[in-house]
Amino acid sequence: MREVKVLGPGCKRCVATAEMVQKEADKLGIPIEIEKVTDYAAIAGYGIAATPGVVIDGKVVHAGGLPKPEDLARWLTS
Secondary structure, three states, X not given: OEEEEEEOOOOHHHXXXXXXXXXXXXXXXXXXXXXXXXXXXXXXXXXXXXXXXEEEOOEEEEEOOOOOHHHHHHHHHO
8 A cells, every 4th residue: 555645734736636646546546545744844844845745655756736647647656
């Protein structure tokens, strides 16, 4: 199971990013566990300045704006 964290204050883009990650994982048949990280200190700990951020299995793969579905697919399968 892939561990995915969506970093952000809970804004609409953060919610949309979490939904996009879940949709792409379902489409690919990849089981994931999503955690939404809203604590600013925890977000800063990942070294990102813009949200939403996406962390997969401990690695920051995206920061700022909505990710593209094809990028999500690549990150989830690599």
